[in-house]
Amino acid sequence: xxxxxxxxxxxxxxxxxxxxxxxxxxxxxxxxxxxxxxxxxxxxxxxxxxxxxxxxxxxxxxxxxxxxxxxxxxxxxxxxxxxxxxxxxxxxxxxxxxxxxxxxxxxxxxxxxxxxxxxxxxxxxxxxxxxxxxxxxxxxxxxxxxxxxxxxxxx
Amino acid sequence: xxxxxxxxxxxxxxxxxxxxxxxxxxxxxxxxxxxxxxxxxxxxxxxxxxxxxxxxxxxxxxxxxxxxxxxxxxxxxxxxxxxxxxxxxxxxxxxxxxxxxxxxxxxxxxxxxxxxxxxxxxxxxxxxxxxxxxxxxxxxxxxxxxxxxxxxxxxxxxxxxxxxxxxxxxxxxxxxxxxxxxxxxxxxxxxxxxxxxxxxxxxxxxxxxxxxxxxxxxxxxxxxxxxxxxxxxxxxxxxxxxxxxxxxxxxxxxxxxxxxxxxxxxxxxxxxxxxxxxxxxxxxxxxxxxxxxxxxxxxxxxxxxxxxxxxxxxxxxxxxxxxxxxxxxxxxxxxxxxxxxxxxxxxxxxxxxxxxxxxxxxxxxxxxxxxxxxxxxxxxxxxxxxxxxxxxxxxxxxxxxxxxxxxxxxxxxxxxxxxxxxxxxxxxxxxxxxxxxxxxxxxxxxxxxxxxxxxxxxxxxxxxxxxxxxxxxxxxxxxxxxxxxxxxxxxxxxxxxxxxxxxxxxxxxxxxxxxxxxxxxxxxxxxxxxxxxxxxxxxxx
Numbered sequence: 015x016x017x018x019x020x021x022x023x024x025x026x027x028x029x030x031x032x033x034x035x036x037x038x039x040x041x042x043x044x045x046x047x048x049x050x051x052x053x054x055x056x057x058x059x060x061x062x063x064x065x066x067x068x069x070x071x072x073x074x075x076x077x078x079x080x081x082x083x084x085x086x087x088x089x090x091x092x093x094x095x096x097x098x099x100x101x102x103x104x105x106x107x108x109x110x111x112x113x114x115x116x117x118x119x120x121x122x123x124x125x126x127x128x129x130x131x132x133x134x135x136x137x138x139x140x141x142x143x144x145x146x147x148x149x150x151x152x153x154x155x156x157x158x159x160x161x162x163x164x165x166x167x168x169x
Numbered sequence: 170x171x172x173x174x175x176x177x178x179x180x181x182x183x184x185x186x187x188x189x190x191x192x193x194x195x196x197x198x199x200x201x202x203x204x205x206x207x208x209x210x211x212x213x214x215x216x217x218x219x220x221x222x223x224x225x226x227x228x229x230x231x232x233x234x235x236x237x238x239x240x241x242x243x244x245x246x247x248x249x250x251x252x253x254x255x256x257x258x259x260x261x262x263x264x265x266x267x268x269x270x271x272x273x274x275x276x277x278x279x280x281x282x283x284x285x286x287x288x289x290x291x292x293x294x295x296x297x298x299x300x301x302x303x304x305x306x307x308x309x310x311x312x313x314x315x316x317x318x319x320x321x322x323x324x325x326x327x328x329x330x331x332x333x334x335x336x337x338x339x340x341x342x343x344x345x346x347x348x349x350x351x352x353x354x355x356x357x358x359x360x361x362x363x364x365x366x367x368x369x370x371x372x373x374x375x376x377x378x379x380x381x382x383x384x385x386x387x388x389x390x391x392x393x394x395x396x397x398x399x400x401x402x403x404x405x406x407x408x409x410x411x412x413x414x415x416x417x418x419x420x421x422x423x424x425x426x427x428x429x430x431x432x433x434x435x436x437x438x439x440x441x442x443x444x445x446x447x448x449x450x451x452x453x454x455x456x457x458x459x460x461x462x463x464x465x466x467x468x469x470x471x472x473x474x475x476x477x478x479x480x481x482x483x484x485x486x487x488x489x490x491x492x493x494x495x496x497x498x499x500x501x502x503x504x505x506x507x508x509x510x511x512x513x514x515x516x517x518x519x520x521x522x523x524x525x526x527x528x529x530x531x532x533x534x535x536x537x538x539x540x541x542x543x544x545x546x547x548x549x550x551x552x553x554x555x556x557x558x559x560x561x562x563x564x565x566x567x568x569x570x571x572x573x574x575x576x577x578x579x580x581x582x583x584x585x586x587x588x589x590x591x592x593x594x595x596x597x598x599x600x601x602x603x604x605x606x607x608x609x610x611x612x613x614x615x616x617x618x619x620x621x622x623x624x625x626x627x628x629x630x631x632x633x634x635x636x637x638x639x640x641x642x643x644x645x646x647x648x649x650x651x652x653x654x655x656x657x658x659x660x661x662x663x664x665x666x667x668x669x670x671x672x673x674x675x676x677x678x679x680x681x682x683x684x685x686x687x688x689x690x691x692x693x694x695x696x697x698x699x700x701x702x703x704x705x706x707x708x709x710x
Contacts, residue, residue, distance in 0.1 A: 034465030035448055073467040074448030076407050093370035093601045094527035096615050133372035135525055136221030136533035137184050147187035
């Protein structure tokens with residue numbers, strides 16, 4: 015099943031060196047992360063050493079080797095957000111979902127990471143949950159977005 | 170308003186969408202259909218209007234009635250106003266923050282009235298997902314003019330004489346770059362649009378792509394014609410999914426209409442554009458790193474001396490790399506001529522600058538102003554000053570490569586060169602206002618935390634130097650600073666500036682240098698008195 019999916023993803027590329035990043039993006043979009051096996055197959059598909067695939071995958075912040083939560087929370091640590099209280103917002107979120115930046119809850123409900131800038135600076139501080147941006151956050155709004163009754167523990 | 174036709178423009182920028190603008194759009198559509206008003210009322214989605222803080226924004230043309238902070242519940246009242254005898258919804262008018270006087274029209278809102286929106290002229294006024302809208306406002310006319318009335322050399326000359334400088338940060342003369350690329354020999358050349366807006370605190374490239382993608386494409390196609398390239402890439406951050414979607418739609422539509430692909434407009438010129446999604450690395454804003462990234466490699470800048478990207482770039486072919494806003498200026502220059510363009514701005518910085526005005530300022534958003542405008546006009550007149558009666562402390566420009574300027578620069582004309590003289594830089598156009606509650610040591614620490622994370626790691630001064638500076642700044646904010654730390658920071662800065670391979674390292678100390686230069690007393694308060702004057706550093710309050 016998974017192999018079939020990977021084959022399908024790869025089939026829309028020619029396997030050129032320049033395809034590497036788009037392939038990694040497509041694989042991650044389909045698998046939620048970059049599984050080790052997939053990276054090995056990608057290396058063979060393009061004809062480069064596995065270490066090179068791994069080197070690229072770990073250079074760019076978009077790529078992850080571990081799975082994401084169903085609700086992937088991206089907290090912005092941009093300048094405007096920072097001076098309008100982003101560090102406190104991040105703390106509140108960490109408290110509410112019970113994990114730290116870079117972690118995933120054991121039930122895979124939430125994953126949390128920070129990003130250099132979401133580009134929604136006028137609404138600072140802001141976060142993104144999957145594709146939705148939430149701006150002008152306050153600790154109260156964080157409480158609404160993450161009801162604490164569902165506290166989880168890190169994996 | 171009843172008997173006339175009107176168009177309702179609903180901003181669908183990322184900011185307004187986060188406030189529910191998509192639901193407002195569909196609800197307005199339903200309500201207009203329910204009341205059988207489709208004949209006279211047109212509902213249209215647009216890109217970013219700029220005044221993101223007051224979003225969701227709704228503008229009603231032709232009168233340009235400006236509604237801000239619109240909620241789903243306001244939709245019935247807005248639609249009622251289109252019926253015979255209907256009244257405007259006064260509660261949605263923008264109010265002057267000082268006098269509380271309602272301001273019904275877009276052009277009278279101070280945030281807009283002081284701006285000169287030329288590159289952003291279409292943002293907020295056309296549907297970015299409909300090429301017909303773009304064509305209706307003269308879109309692709311510049312391409313037609315370039316292809317049929319001008320030689321490639323004339324196009325290059327026009328751009329050169331306009332005085333346009335690259336709006337991605339460095340301010341390199343665009344025409345000179347185009348000329349070098351035109352001259353470079355090679356069977357294949359490339360045009361690359363840099364939309365890897367990695368600076369924290371900047372969102373203007375995103376807004377231009379989301380609001381007016383065809384202007385960027387048109388600029389790129391003209392560039393391709395001018396330098397003799399057949400292929401272009403738009404490098405957009407994957408963090409900007411909406412921008413990527415709009416760009417995809419725009420490229421498809423441009424192909425369908427014959428503005429992209431083989432034999433463009435029947436003029437015998439072939440050019441096509443692909444999107445490349447940047448996978449998230451600030452250093453990829455650097456030309457050689459960006460090129461490597463498109464080639465599927467780690468984005469690590471090539472050390473000097475090396476050939477310019479204009480001569481040997483993508484796959485070692487001549488490559489023209491310009492920023493999103495630079496390309497968006499091209500159709501204007503071709504249409505209106507270099508003289509018009511050069512008539513605006515200052516002696517060495519022509520045209521306009523686009524800033525993301527954010528932070529501790531009353532009106533946050535995307536603004537376009539003539540080069541040479543003062544910080545006072547930007548922050549006080551357009552930005553509406555500092556909210557909550559707080560005192561202005563500093564303005565940060567240029568992101569992690571720039572610096573923090575104090576109130577003594579309030580009347581400095583803003584352009585590429587004046588900012589560099591002051592120790593900061595234009596950068597990609599982030600402008601973050603800071604008030605008395607902002608700790609400048611914390612800000613310096615914040616930026617070094619950013620650069621140490623983003624350092625690609627290949628050269629030691631940058632990799633270890635930024636880490637060391639961060640550690641020292643971290644100690645100072647925790648009350649563990651030593652009297653010699655300020656000198657140590659200055660010494661490290663010098664070493665990093667001279668020893669680093671690329672602009673990321675060479676400019677990384679700027680936030681520290683400017684905060685020491687202009688706010689040394691804050692460092693001293695942290696170190697000598699173990700006190701944070703702004704009350705930010707939690708271990709010192």
